[in-house]
Amino acid sequence: MKGTGVKGSDLRGSGLKGSDVNGSGAKGSGPSRAAAWLTVPAGRRGKWVVLALWALLLIPALLLAGRLGEAEQNDNAAWLPSGAESTAVVQRAAAFGAADTVPAIVLYDRPTGITASDLTKAQADAAAFGSVEAVVGAVQGPVASPDGKALQTVVQLRKGKDGWEGLGHSVDALTAIGAAHADGLGFHVTGPAGYASDSIKAFGAGGSLTTITAIVVVVILLLTYRSPWLPLLSLVTVGGALAVAEAAVFLLARYAGLVVNKQTGFILVVLVFGAATDYALLLIARYREELAVHQDPHEAMARALRRCAPAITASAATVAAGLLLLVLAELNSTRGMGPACAIGVLVGWLAMLTLMPALLVACGRRAFWPRRPEFGAAAPDGGRIWTHLGDAIARRPRTVWIGTALALGALALGSFSLRADGLADTEQFTGHPQTAVGKQIQSAHFPAGAGDPLYVVAGADAAEPVRAALAGVPGVRAVSPPLPAGSQILLSAELSADPSSRDAMHTVALARTAVHAVPGADALVGGTTAIALDTRDAAAHDDALIIPVVLLTVLLILAVLLRSAVAPLLLIGTVVLSFGAALGVSALVFRHLFHFAGTDASFPLLAFVFLVALGVDYNIFLVTRIREDARTLGTRRAARTALTATGGVITSAGLVLAGTFAAMASLPLVFAAELGFAVAFGVLLDTLIVRSVLVTALTLHTGPRLWWPARHP
Structure with a gap:
């Protein structure tokens, strides 16, 4: 049938017959045992078994997922390089009772000059601060500034077992004491404890981040399918995957020593929503194609699973492998993030190959209402725009890929302006919290280093x-x-x-x-300054070690998937070029549009891992389709038909992933805004330019040599 991308010869050549898919998934001698297991969610009885198993799994998962915050470690040990000198000082300082204390700097200011009553209030507050449970040692001050317009009191706070959360409560207690009856006297709590308190409040916006991310996914799916049921089924599946992932991470953190913190928590949410929804889009697109060829939805889903599962699996394996390599990092925060996020991706992969197919088959063609695909009708082919683009590229593929590569290389030059040596305390927030205002007051009236030695x-x-x-x-x-x-x-x-x-x-x-x-x-x-220096140095070490290892790992996965030496090298080259361009544009935007002072020291590595691992997904989706069609159509023709067939779904997937990462900007943190922008922009670049233009042009120019040393795909 025209427009479906599936011919009668394709069905005969696949070894799949009508009798092959029945009941729980497969019969006959054609499908392998692995393929039979793969199609269990498509079976008449198998779908109910899968749904029952997921229901049983979600009952404890939902209970445990809500406890992830209990297992988070937000103290210095959860962030510092484990072998750093500043970490050793924290350990050795335990003998002095200062191992886990952080200074809070309390500032009072009056532009017209501090009065006697102001001094009396500050002295009374200092005495009251001593009654706060977390205060350690004697309160220092108040001390008047040289210009007589400000007072400063230094309070040492113990973090305790609650880490940052404990500091937040302590700072709130100091604020409640000092801000009472100020009578026009300025009052601010700043210093390391103040910044820790504001950070925990910023990370506490994670609940709104989940809501915003879910809304982004639903809106894009509604625009893509114009059906209320497909977004709902996708959201249920992604939500279930997130609950199971958070429960698994909680158990590993509580009982296996996995170090997780607030940063890991919000990135896990974004990654599961984005990656799992991408897999859902690919599955739904294939299922819709097969519904036009097979009258029975069970048979259509079994065929769809056989055709898209390898690409989805390779994608999940690539992302998970890249994330797991973060365990090589010296920074504890980065090292703990890798396994946690890899678990999220793998659970999302499992949900989309089991729970989502079962839900779709249970709903049948009604899932696509009001635009239900009919048996015998032409399946959507991705739209004319992709066909016209493929035709245009085919006329001069060499010119197209060289020109595109040069343009991306020019954008990558902007990366030389990136400042990734860390952010000062006053540079970490997108807004103006009280700690930043207090820091400005302190700098104006007191020596810069006072209170944080x-x-x-x-x-x-x-x-x-x-x-x-x-x-x-x-x-x-x-x-x-x-x-x-x-x-x-x-x-x-x-x-x-x-x-x-x-x-x-x-x-x-x-x-x-x-x-x-x-x-x-x-x-x-x-001390805090030494911690910042050690963090920067450890991040530089992690970049030099992990980036080459990630590239090599992704290259090997592509080689195994495509059974070729040429195709993986070309794909890796395009992804690296795309990363450079995304980093270059991001550096320019951060400096000249957002006016950020720089980036966190771990930003380049995290941006690289996410962009390379996630960016290669779209190449995998496209090239595996090219390889599949090239067996009957030839490589060059397959490149054009694959672009047409996958153009719509991959673009939608890119929009979803970009939207979920862009939602990170809802957190009032420069790190979240920068990482969200860089990944969102890079994903769109991969989707719209690298995959659609550069990879297609390279494939058309290279032809059958793409599969070397094999003669055929």
Whole structure:
């Protein structure tokens, strides 16, 4: 039949007969045992078995998924490089009672000058702060600024077992005390504890992120299929997959030592929604094609599963493998994210090959209402636009792929302007939380490094040499007397620069060189500035190690899938070029449109893994269709028919994935906005340009040589 992309010879050549699909899935000698298991969700009885099993699985999953927050670790250990010097300082500082404390800097300001009543209030507040459960040690201050317009009090807070959540509650308690009856006196809580509190509140918007992501998926599916039932079935399946994934991650975090945090939690939501919906779109498109050829929906679904499952499986394997390689990272936050997100992708894959087919078959053709596909009617062919595009590319494929590659390369040049050496505290939020305002007030009235010192742990015998070496470091403003604890001493050093600035990181590097040179001191430098420096260095190490390994892994998966040496190399080349272009455009947009100061140190690696792993999906969907059709049509003709057949579904998939990542901008965090934009833009670039134009042109130019060393696909 015309327009279906399936001929009678295709059915005969596949070994699939009407009697092959019946009951639970397959009969006869044609299908393999694996194929028979694959089609169980399409069976008359099999679909009910699958639905019952998922219902039984979802009962405990829904209960456990809601407890994922209990297993999240948002303290320093969950983010820091495990072997970093700053991590060792946190561990050794336990002997001084300062292992898990964070300073909160309380600021009072009055533009006309601090009055006596203002000072009295600040002193009363300082006494009241001591009653807050998490406060450790004596409250320092209030101290008046040199210009007499501000007061500063430093409160050390213990994070405790609740990590950031505990800090948030403590900061709220300080705010409730200090903001009461201020009578026009400015009051702000800033410093590391203040930023931690604002961060946890920003991450707490994850519930709204889930809602926004679900709305994006539903709207795009409604526009794609113009049916109320298909978006509903997809949303039910994705929601079930997310619940099972979150439950599995919770169990691994609670009982197997998997480290997860708030960042992992919101990325998991976005990734499951985006990837699983992509798989749903591919399955639905194939099922719709087969409904035009097979009168029985069970038979149509069995055929659809056999045809699309390899591509969906290869896609999920590629994404999961890329994510699992993040376990090689030094940063704990990155290392824990990999397995958690890989679980999400694999559960989404399983749901779309079991639960979704069973739901679709149970609903039959009614699932497509009001535009139900009829048996014997021409199936949608993807639209004329893709046919015309294929014809245009076929006229001059070499010119098209060279021109497209050069354009993408030009866009990639923008990546040289990317600043990925971390964000200062005041640069981490898209809005203006009270901590950022407080930081501006502190900078205007007090020395930049006040309240957030460096910490040095050293042997007690070398106390004075270490103190002298530290005091002589450029950028160190003052050094405290040593605090003894057994055979160790603890020193604190106030910096001249803002502790979250790049200048302060340079001072940390100089301080480490100085104290490490003291014989027998065994000195280590830590503190929040040292943590930022170690995080940046660990991220650079992770980039250099993981990016080549991810590329090699994806290349091997493509080689096994396509049984070719040429095609995987070409596809990898297009994906890398696409990543470079997306990174280049993102760097320019961040600097000149969004006016962000830079990016988080882990941004390049995460953007690379998501864009390469997810971007190659669309190449897999297209090239596996080309390989399938090339057996009867030849490679060049198959490239054009595959573009037509997959154009609509892959574009819809790209829009869904881009939309889900763009939803991350709803979080008031620069990191979330940047990663969301970069992945969304990169996915659209892959969908509309790389897959549609560049890969098609390369295939048309290369022809049968694409499958070398095999002579035929």
